[in-house]
Amino acid sequence: MKMIPVETTINGDQTEFLCNADESLLDVLRDRLGLTGAKEGCGTGDCGACSVMLNGRVVCSCLVLGVETQGAEVETIEGMADGETLHPLQRVFIEEAALQCGICTPGILIAAKSLLAKNPDPTDTEVRYWLAGNLCRCTGYDKIIKAVQKAAAEMRAA
């Protein structure tokens, strides 16, 4: 199979890679670019652990082909903190014990950040529905919802 060259922007950095036509963005990120923060929990868009931003919208990177990102802007969990300064969501997730095993955490943080960009003051119900595609098996979601709300309040006050 002939590989296809792709030029894209990942976390603000110009990036070039070669991939097969049928390779998902998730596989490209993990296997070719060493960005393993996005996880494969299902590979079929049912768990959200592979969530990334594609041109400003949160998507499952397992449901995007690598070749589709030609000329696109991709943001992953690796680009969320600013150097050593964590994004408020990241910091509050630690403070509020909103993670246990942590495998769903990168996807949930990406999805939560996209929610707060669109709706800085969501209700609990809105947070729950926005995150319905991000499965977490450890926490029962309770502390996740509370952490998102606490971070949202901080971000509104900032």
Added chain:
Amino acid sequence: MRYVKPESYEAASALLAAEDGIARILTGGTDVLVMLKAEMVEPDLMVDLKHLPGMHDIAAEDGGFRIGAAVSSAELGEHAALKAMWPGVVEGAELIGSTQVQNRATIVGNLCTASPAADSVPGLVTANAVARLHGPHGTRDVPVVEIPVSPGKTMLAKGEFITSIYLPARPVGASDAYLRFIPRTEMDIAVSSAAVSLELDAGGTITAARVAIGAVAPTVRLVADAGAAIVGTKLDDDAIAALIAATEAACSPITDKRGTIEFRTKTAGVLAKRAAHIAYSRAGGKT
């Protein structure tokens, strides 16, 4: 698999027509990539169409709207005028998958997957939506209701693809609604579903009604009798009973891992009733 981004509609249909192997079209990718992963299909050719002109547009046309084939569910939900005119169509589109899937999935993809459980299709059917097809022999318009012919199969000819969907204009006092039944609150495939589109006169009497049901037959089904059952009424108890009876009579579902024949039939009637009440209220009717 070859991945191609053709430069025009004509080039796209020529490519698709010439392919001897398995060809698939890529816009949102939320169905086709799942099939790839599950090894249900291994296309020889993947044609990406979403960069072509008009594919991302929601354009006003003759009082209605033309929706490009690559418009995502999320974009539909963000279009205030469209949502005001066809709330049931938009709520169907907004029920497809998660937030993440919403940002990629398209109603055209939902239609072309030809699942009887497709969430956006019943609403499009009751809206009398029309799909514009492009193929090797040019362009033609086909009512959405005619596109799926059986589970996983459409009437599209080789080399043909849908470029847009047209939602017609609405008179004053008209609205629609879509409901589905799923075991959870999100992330499931509809076990049964119903869409209702209504037009009311100034006094609140229904003058026109279309009812469509999903996941209860090999394709989404328009139930003329169910619509007729409520025309001339204000959704009184008798009308609702007739609506439910006609809806249930139109069901010919299967029993599978998601639901039984009895369950699907019963809930389709319930959903048609509830959707009718919502559409009636949205259209300005008071019960």
Added chain:
Amino acid sequence: MALDDQAKRTFKVVGTRVGRPDGIDKVTGKAAYGADITAPGMLHGRILRSPHAHARIKSIDVSEAAKLAGVKAVVTGADLAIPDDEGFADIAINCLARDKVFYDGHAVAAVAATSKSIAKQAIRLIKVDYEILPHVTDVDAAMKPDAPAVQEGRALENVPAGMSQNVTTRCAFGHGDVDAGFAKADKIIERSFKTAATHQGYIEPQACLATLGSDGRGEVWCCTQGQYMVRANCAAVLGIEESQLRVISSEIGGGFGGKTSTFIEPVALALSRKSGKPVKMVMTRDEVLRATGPTISASMDIKIGMTNDGRITAARGELRYSGGAYPNETIEMGAQAAFAAYDLEAVETVGWNVMTNRPKEIPYRAPGAPTSIYAVESVVDELCQELGLDPLDVRLLNAARKGTLSAYGPTFNEIGLVATLEAAKAHPHYTAPLGPNQGRGLSCGFWFNFGGNTCVSLNINDDGTVGVVEGNPDIGGSRASISMMAAEELGVPYEKVRTVIADTSALGFNDITDGSRVTFAVGLATIEAARAAIREMCRRAAKIWGIDEDAVLWEDGAAVPAGPNAGTHPPMTLAEIAAVAGNTGGPIAGHHEVNADGAGVSFGVHLVDTEVDPETGATKILRYTVFQDAGKAVHPDYVEGQMQGGAVQGIGWALNEEYIYGEDGRLQNAGFLDYRIPVASDLPEIETVILEIPNPGHPYGVRGVGETPIVPPLAAISNAVSRAAGVRMCELPMSPPRLLKAMTG
């Protein structure tokens, strides 16, 4: 090791809500899980699985696959040893089948290739000639005398007449004259229940990176609940020595018991040995659901007699569990747990395990207990309904307490059941008004908890900081709680301690992370290791001060002279002692090895309000409160997290999760689309009330907390739904089609 005198102890670190040491790595994507690492020259492994529920393998032809360019090794069952030990042998034939496949998804062969796509192509080129055999997936059907035999020669020695050769276990527990007890009852209810098998549903599929040389030396990196268990299983299955195999546990993306066995690691090692290269294997979600272990499926009969004022006079249970295609002991725990919450004069529980053509059961959080307690708590609730009694009062009246002879034999020590029931009764949730189609349910829950084999090494660093080395993968924040207990005991700030998880070559044997044992047993060993280090530090201070070592005490992180002849030396802090350790005898460390006893059983009570839709059978969880005795809660956030997470897994089990098999014996819902675990929008806030009844078996009073919370939800929700719907539900999950059918007849 007994509880310290609590009156003297004011905790400084334990009981606070400190940040977790793995937090930053996990919120930035840096944490390395099973599938996150690579090795130079690595190959990709992939497994071919049986599409049949039950078949004889007549032949396997791998020649075409082996010839494909890029394929470096192909293995089948013949490449693994069959150990003498039955347990290891079952693991071997479960990793790669020998002459028969036992279930849809059973591994048959595997390849290693230079890319994932070549590996995928290669397994399609393997030709397996199957002779399809009759299959059985239902527990009751499998028990009937004419049922297809899943495995020959594994049956109980004396299978009773009327039962099949699939019956592998019988167990019985109880005391008193049950028949006499029933004769005293005013009301007797007897009901049969069924529950579906459910999966742990961890979000991270099994993954490993393995290398093994022809000299028998190897390494495995994998996500597991027990690196020592992986080492033992792999060594046995590959016929190599444990000393030569180093197993490193990665960060683990959930387990809930599901990662207490091995599926791919021995296969990856066999492929590596054959190819001479490192091999990475990552399961797909489909493989996880079809081929790793779900919990048991169950069929149960429960009979309970009660007086008009709510006293239980006798109880009897007969439980039939299937742990899949292999003999299985989960039934023992289910049968022991069934009536544990009650102080009973007469009780009898009989349990059976039966083989079916389903994947090998692997423990799932409190294995065996949720189902049997569901059945018991459903009958208790129905008796309360029939007799017009308050369900909390009835449970308080019959509750097990200190001194109760438990239904499974032991006499209970200090336990928290009465306290949790009283807390539930006092909570506003219990008396909040309910609307139409709404119902309130409650259930008690119980888990044994476990201690087990544990090693801890604690090092005093020369800069005055502390390193703890322990051997249990951190599945719920245990590195934080272990560091907290070390800091507490040493009298240093939490931030001065770092706990790491050893690989198998760096520390002695540890049992797996299971049985809610880590905070209890590793904590206990850490406290003892710290005490050993303290004794050594006191000796060093005595040496410096030139006084007798008995005249030195440890207070607030420092050695202080004590006693009449000790003199007036200023306190020497841990850091000061550590700084000069080289001059006083060398590095300072403490260690402790123990097979910990005294874990202390755990009880909880869950309270739930549900609303059912009479037209669709949909159930909505309106309000949920968890009450649990945690012993001393080391890190309250993580205790709450366990209570909430367990409750939500139980909600899934009660309402939607199930293994659905077709007539052909194939699993029909091997994906997160149709294996429906709860999503965020399905749930209300999960309120928690922690009770702290100290466990007499731990110096700080700690009890395991992780498993108990999955036990009560099944019955609590079933009781709530039954009351809301006006019909007694006796089968899980209460999926909408099932509930609607029950409601409408």
